[in-house]
Amino acid sequence: MKKYISLLVLSVILLSCKTEMDQAMKSADKDFILKVANEKFAKKKWSDALALYDRLPNLVAGTDELPNVGFNTAFANYYDKNYRLAGNQFKNFAFAFPQDPRKEEAAYMSALCYYEGSLQYNLDQSNTESAITELQNFLNEYPDSERSKNITQLVDELTYKLEFKAFENAKQYYKMGEYKAAAVTFENVLEDFPATKLRPKIYDIILKSKYELAVNSIYDLKKERLDNAAAYARRVSAELPNSEYSKTADDLGAKLEAEKAKFAIVQADVEKRKAEYEAKVKNAEAKEGEKKELAQEKNQAKMENSAEQARRDSAKISSPEPQATFKFKR
Known part of the structure; x- marks a missing residue:
């Protein structure tokens, strides 16, 4: 009997929660929506909280609730592992509410979202590079913050991830027997990461x-x-x-x-x-030169002889022998 009563109580609770969520999703009463949203947030029901917070910005615009809605929405996305969206929301919060005492925390969380969005070393590392930039920006803006030490550790961790990726890429050349390419690529790694471990x-x-x-x-x-x-x-x-x-x-x-x-x-x-x-x-080459020189001398002598013979022949033609003289008897 107690078992059935417990199940009945649980069913009533679930039904009432579902009914309240449905009512909040259909309601135009910002106070009721905000109340249910905050309850869902407190119970770590991130999807329900986000669904309700998404309905509130226009309803609470210009009121004191707007910063809280924006801050909680960013945290709900962070806990729901929507890191890119949460990072943008935290960054927008810090920009939109510069006087809010939670500005530093929002800036820190924005950088942390970029860190969480960094992929494994063997995947694309554009997120890692962006995360290092965001973390470094936090250090530059809040150098005396208690969170700076943690930020420095995160930067070192992400930098090592980039180093290790570059190391593994260069190592592939060595494994393939491309030794010249391996040496050059590893030298580039040392140049890009002079403090590498x-x-x-x-x-x-x-x-x-x-x-x-x-x-x-x-x-x-x-x-x-x-x-x-x-x-x-x-x-x-x-x-x-x-x-x-x-x-x-x-x-x-x-x-x-x-x-x-x-x-x-x-x-x-x-x-x-x-x-x-x-x-x-x-x-x-010297012997060949001697042969060529001797051949040239012979050829020259032959040409000279031919020229002399031609000169003689020419002289005979130009100076014919006198004709024979006939004598008559008297």
Whole structure:
């Protein structure tokens, strides 16, 4: 019997709540709507509260209730996880009611909404960049606020998210064996985030990229790349002493020096062969030049002989031999 009575009481309560909500949604009485809306807000029924608050701005315009409606609406959207909308509403509140004692809280909540709207690092980070800007704006406007310490922590967290995304993007080049692109991209990460906590890991992958690029390089670029990689290994050892990364740098540095010594032998042999080949080419060119010079001399002599013969033939034609003289007997 008690069970049925409890169910009956619960049904009556639910029915009365539903009836009150329906009445408020159909009512034109701002005081009644506001009362029910605030009750729903207090009971954390955000969807019901928002439905009622949305009916109130025109009804309470010009009254003292307007700021409260705007403030509660923003908070209801925040708790309902409508972060973008809530952020805009908090920002509008701070702008519309500059004298309201809740202005700082509204500015803080606006920045916090942008923070909550930041997506995971592997997704689009435009919201994260906007959140950092909004949080920084709060710090600039309220540098002495008790909330500033929390804001600073949030900025650091979001900045790290951007750093990690850039780090993972650059790492993909390394995984694909695009070592030159990996080194350049990681250098860009260090330039964009000079205070990054990922610097040791970035140094490590840049060094490994330079190592792979050097030892597998073509002949013409190998010496330069070996020297560059070896210098970077020394840099990592110096900047990260007594760490796992310095140990890796020392190991790779030793391998690079050994590779440099081997390549120096190859390079010397190549230079020797190159010099011998150039000498042969030069000797062959000299012989070919002698042949051409001798042929030119013969050709010149032949031309001169031909010219002399032509001159003689021309002289005979221009000076014919005298005709024979006949003698008659007397």
